[in-house]
Every structure is written in structure tokens, then in C-alpha cells.
Amino acid sequence: xxxxxxxxxxxxAITVAQTLALLVPLLIGVAxxxxxxxxxxxxxxxxxxxxxxGPFGLLQPFADALKMLLKExxxxxxxxxGLFIFGPMLTLxxxxxxxxxxPVNDGWAIADINVGVLYLLAISSLGVYGIxxxxxxxxxxxxxxxxxxxxxxxxxxxxxxxxxxxxxxxCVGSLNLSxxxxxxxxxxxxxxxxxxxxxxxxxxxxxxxxPPFDLAEGESELVAGFMVEYSSMTYALFFLGEYANMxxxxxxxxxxxxxxxxxxxxxxxxxxxxxxxxxILKICLCLFAFVWVRATFPRYRxxxxxxxxxxxxxxxxxxxxxxxxxxxxxxxxLPA
Amino acid sequence: xxxxxxxxxxxxxxIASAVMVVTSRNPxxxxxxxxLAFFNAAALFLxxxxxxxxxxxxxxxxxxxxxxxxxxxxxxxxxxxxxREGFQRYAPIGAVIGAILFLELLFVFGSWEFAPDAxxxxxxxxxxxxxxxxxxxxxxxxxDYVYLFQVAGLILLVAMIGAIVLTLRDKPATSRRQDIAVxxxxxxxxxxxxxxxxxxxxxxxxxxxxLPEAPKPKAVHHDAHGHAHGHGHxxxxxxxxx
Numbered sequence: 001x002x003x004x005x006x007x008x009x010x011x012x013a014i015t016v017a018q019t020l021a022l023l024v025p026l027l028i029g030v031a032x033x034x035x036x037x038x039x040x041x042x043x044x045x046x047x048x049x050x051x052x053x054g055p056f057g058l059l060q061p062f063a064d065a066l067k068m069l070l071k072e073x074x075x076x077x078x079x080x081x082g083l084f085i086f087g088p089m090l091t092l093x094x095x096x097x098x099x100x101x102x103p104v105n106d107g108w109a110i111a112d113i114n115v116g117v118l119y120l121l122a123i124s125s126l127g128v129y130g131i132x133x134x135x136x137x138x139x140x141x142x143x144x145x146x147x148x149x150x151x152x153x154x155x156x157x158x159x160x161x162x163x164x165x166x167x168x169x170x171c172v173g174s175l176n177l178s179x180x181x182x183x184x185x186x187x188x189x190x191x192x193x194x195x196x197x198x199x200x201x202x203x204x205x206x207x208x209x210x211p212p213f214d215l216a217e218g219e220s221e222l223v224a225g226f227m228v229e230y231s232s233m234t235y236a237l238f239f240l241g242e243y244a245n246m247x248x249x250x251x252x253x254x255x256x257x258x259x260x261x262x263x264x265x266x267x268x269x270x271x272x273x274x275x276x277x278x279x280i281l282k283i284c285l286c287l288f289a290f291v292w293v294r295a296t297f298p299r300y301r302x303x304x305x306x307x308x309x310x311x312x313x314x315x316x317x318x319x320x321x322x323x324x325x326x327x328x329x330x331x332x333x334l335p336a
Numbered sequence: 337x338x339x340x341x342x343x344x345x346x347x348x349x350x351i352a353s354a355v356m357v358v359t360s361r362n363p364x365x366x367x368x369x370x371x372l373a374f375f376n377a378a379a380l381f382l383x384x385x386x387x388x389x390x391x392x393x394x395x396x397x398x399x400x401x402x403x404x405x406x407x408x409x410x411x412x413x414x415x416x417x418x419x420r421e422g423f424q425r426y427a428p429i430g431a432v433i434g435a436i437l438f439l440e441l442l443f444v445f446g447s448w449e450f451a452p453d454a455x456x457x458x459x460x461x462x463x464x465x466x467x468x469x470x471x472x473x474x475x476x477x478x479x480d481y482v483y484l485f486q487v488a489g490l491i492l493l494v495a496m497i498g499a500i501v502l503t504l505r506d507k508p509a510t511s512r513r514q515d516i517a518v519x520x521x522x523x524x525x526x527x528x529x530x531x532x533x534x535x536x537x538x539x540x541x542x543x544x545x546x547l548p549e550a551p552k553p554k555a556v557h558h559d560a561h562g563h564a565h566g567h568g569h570x571x572x573x574x575x576x577x578x
């Protein structure tokens with residue numbers, strides 16, 4: 001048995017099993033994220049939300065999925081066929097492959113690589129392609145405008161996100177995500193780096209094209225932005241990709257600022273709870289904030305969005321990065 | 337064996353996509369093939385053990401530079417027939433440059449075959465002594481060659497200032513800069529004035545029928561309560577997202 005597990009085929013089998021063990025709960029999580037969003041928003045707006053399909057509407061996500069599957073996929077005659085289908089696929093693929101490096105518990109990562117943070121940054125910077133390709137391949141002006149907006153927006157906010165991640169890495173001294181979490185044993189990074197935590201959260205809202213930064217969709221002026229021509233499964237893929245990205249970004253927040261799998265206090269009732277539970281709870285906290293923001297804030301105007309990214313966040317994060325480096329150097333807290 | 341197989345697969349896709357960059361008819365497809373080429377180059381870096389460079393290649397080239405390429409190319413209205421026009425004229429020059437590059441590469445890599453001592457001189461991609469890629473690169477850039485690094489930064493700064501100076505036009509007649517304070521400030525023309533209610537009606541000669549059975553003609557009839565009701569919070573945000 002051991003010989004089989006050490007052989008190339010055995011390693012492949014183990015990796016596939018690990019991937020399935022991560023992706024199946026993730027996709028179920030995505031399905032129930034849509035349900036949770038509708039329920040939370042309904043509660044905030046004093047409505048009932050989905051409550052017909054199954055007890056408390058719990059089967060609603062599966063009913064929606066079935067509806068999407070049964071509908072006809074319409075490809076516009078002027079569209080670039082291959083790219084039109086490739087765009088939504090890419091969005092979902094990128095949202096899923098980023099999970100390869102996320103440590104769910106100490107040592108529980110499919111690939112515990114040394115440059116895990118860079119890998120995440122690389123994958124999240126590719127997310128814009130799914131949207132740009134979809135917008136261009138649709139051959140529609142609304143879709144194209146949405147894609148252009150989204151591209152400019154995601155590129156802008158990536159810069160300040162990168163600087164925030166560099167600030168965290170300065171305090172860690174490693175690019176490995178497990179090391180990032182282990183470095184938070186004494187104090188979670190959201191306490192010393194609180195302004196960075198807030199800016200990071202706002203940036204991930206912009207990065208995932210969520211309200212109040214959902215100008216790529218902008219249903220009031222662009223109908224639905226880059227996904228205006230999409231129907232049935234291709235549309236569902238965008239939907240799944242967006243929610244998987246939300247969960248991914250919440251996971252990133254949990255790892256970078258909220259101590260990943262670590263309990264809040266390392267004392268009796270807290271450290272009985274296993275690490276993955278803590279990790280999931282932290283992700284849920286971030287996701288709740290996502291929905292809360294959506295139900296609360298009106299949409300930003302496009303120039304305000306750009307101004308916030310380039311003129312407010314970028315100088316502030318840059319200044320805070322220099323300050324952090326300075327403090328770490330002066331106090332001798334730089335990690336070896 | 338697996339590493340060699342992976343190398344040949346990635347190298348083959350890299351060369352094929354590089355050829356497609358040059359030959360494909362649609363410039364957007366060209367950029368997308370360029371991105372595919374970047375990815376395969378990153379994979380080759382990974383096989384060589386240069387994980388940091390691989391990730392940086394994806395982040396910088398695919399995530400930023402190619403996005404801008406795609407951005408520009410998509411917005412251009414390109415006439416394909418005009419694009420092909422000069423092909424015959426420029427083909428020889430291109431071929432000569434390609435041949436020169438090929439010869440140079442042949443000399444560099446061929447020397448390992450011709451002169452076995454040269455192979456010992458080349459630097460190892462992987463640093464020795466269990467140091468990670470990132471650490472080794474940081475040591476090189478920020479410690480060993482820090483002055484050169486600063487000079488590179490200064491050159492970039494000069495280039496950036498140059499670009500800003502060239503493109504910044506601060507003429508008030510043509511530029512449409514936003515000055516929020518000026519835009520929001522109240523001009524004299526739109527000043528609010530308090531006018532006593534209903535004074536205008538008598539002067540204009542508009543007469544209203546007297547209220548029936550009114551004990552005393554009231555100037556203003558308040559029905560503020562009646563208004564407040566039609567305005568409840570029933571705006572319904574749809575359940576679906578889009």
C-alpha cells in the first residue's frame with residue numbers, strides 16, 4: 001500500500017482525493033452562499049426571502065441550479081463562439097484552482113508551496129480575463145462597456161491589495177501561507193494592522209465586483225454588464241465563479257488578518273474546537289460582511305471608484321507599508 | 337521522466353502559441369495566444385526550480401501588462417487588410433533580425449557543447465544551501481546590488497515624470513477637471529428666498545371658491561398627514577442578484 005502511495009499514480013490519486021475533499025464542500029458552500037445572501041438580505045429588508053422550496057427554502061439553491069441546467073444556452077450569432085464559452089469557464093476555473101494553496105488547518109493544504117501568497121496574487125490578477133473575454137466575445141456594447149469598467153477597476157485595486165499583502169508579509173517573513181497563519185499565534189494581524197484590514201476588505205469588495213463596486217454589472221445603466229448576453233449554464237458559471245471568488249477572498253482575509261485556523265484565545269473552551277471549524281467561521285464572518293455591505297450601501301459612481309483606488313488607498317497603503325517597515329526595523333521586530 | 341515530459345509539452349505549446357501570436361488574423365486572438373505563451377514560460381520556470389520568477393511572470397506580465405495590451409487592442413478599430421499591406425516589404429528585414437538572434441542564441445548555448453569548460457561557468461538556477469528562491473533574489477537585489485537597484489528605480493522615476501509632463505495639460509479652457517468645492521458651492525443666481533405662502537394668488541387675480549361651511553377662511557389648508565401615507569417603504573429589492 002505504501003509503495004503504491006509513493007508511486008506517481010498513487011500521488012496523483014491522493015491529490016485527486018484531496019482536491020475532491022476540498023472542492024465538493026466548497027461548491028456546496030457556494031450553493032448555500034446564494035441562499036444565505038438572499039435570506040440575510042431579506043431579513044435586513046424585512047422580507048421573508050426564499051421559503052417555499054423545502055423546509056425554510058433550504059432546497060432553493062438546487063432548484064435554481066436545476067432551472068439553469070434545463071434552460072437553453074443561447075450563443076449570439078455575432079459572438080466569437082469559442083471565447084464566448086471560454087470566458088465563464090475561465091472565471092470558475094480560476095476561482096477554484098486558487099484553493100490549492102489555502103491551508104485549512106496546520107498542514108492541510110493541497111500544495112503547501114513556498115510562494116503561496118504570490119500564487120494567490122497571480123490567480124486573483126487573472127480573474128479579470130474571464131470578464132474581459134466574455135465582454136469582448138459577446139459583441140455587444142453593454143457587455144463591452146462592462147468588461148472595460150471591470151478591467152480598469154480590478155487592475156486599480158490589485159495595486160493596493162498587493163501593498164497590503166506586502167505589509168503583512170513584512171511581519172511574517174515568509175511567503176508561505178501556513179507560515180503567515182503560524183506567525184499570528186501571539187496576535188492576529190488585524191489588531192496591529194487594523195487600517196490595512198479595513199482597506200483590504202474594501203479592496204476585495206472591488207476585486208470581486210460586489211456592491212457597492214459592481215459597476216461591471218451596473219444593471220441600471222448597463223443592463224447586466226459583461227453577462228448581458230449569457231443564459232443558462234454559461235450564466236450560472238459566472239454566478240458560481242463570483243460566489244466562489246467571494247469565499248476565496250474571505251479565506252484570504254481570514255488567513256492574512258484573522259489568524260486562519262487559530263482559535264481566538266488558546267485556552268480551554270476555544271482550543272477544543274478543531275482548526276477547520278474556526279477557519280470556516282471566520283470565512284462566514286467575512287461573507288456576512290459582504291452581504292451586509294450589499295444590503296446597506298448604494299453603488300459608487302465610476303470616477304469616485306477610481307479616485308478611491310488610486311488617490312486614497314494607494315498612497316495610504318504605501319505610507320503604511322513604509323511605516324510598518326520603519327517600526328519593525330527600529331524595534332528590532334523584523335522576523336529572521 | 338515526468339519532468340522531461342512536462343518540459344517538452346510546455347515547450348511545444350509555448351512555441352506553437354508564439355507562432356500563433358504572429359500569424360493569427362485577429363489581434364485580440366494574438367494577445368490571448370501571447371498570454372498562453374507567458375503561462376507556458378512560467379511553467380518552464382517552475383520546472384527549472386525558479387518558483388518566484390514563475391509567479392512574478394504571471395503577476396506582472398499576464399496580470400498587468402497583457403491586460404493593458406488587451407484593453408488597447410480591443411478598443412482599436414483595426415483594418416486587417418491595411419495591417420497586412422507592408423508584409424512583403426518588411427519580411428526580409430524581420431527575417432534578418434530573426435536569423436541574427438538565432439545565431440546569437442546558437443553561440444551562447446552551443447558553447448556548452450563546443451567548450452565543455454564553459455558549462456561550469458554558468459550560474460545555477462537554484463541557489464545552494466537550502467535558501468529559498470525569494471530569499472536568494474532578495475539577497476542579490478537588495479543587499480549585493482542595492483546601488484544598481486536604486487539607479488534602476490531612479491531611471492523609472494525619471495521616465496514616469498517624463499510621461500506625466502508630456503501628457504498633463506493644465507489649461508483651464510480645454511481641461512475638464514473636477515473641482516468639487518466649486519461645483520457644489522451655491523452661486524448667487526440660485527439663492528433660496530423665503531416667500532410668504534399664497535401671497536401671489538391674490539395679486540394674480542386667481543380666486544378659489546370659498547370652502548363650504550367654513551367658519552373662518554383659512555389661508556393655508558394643512559394636509560401634511562395625508563401626504564405621509566402614500567410613501568411607505570415598500571421598495572422591493574429583488575431576490576436575485578443580477
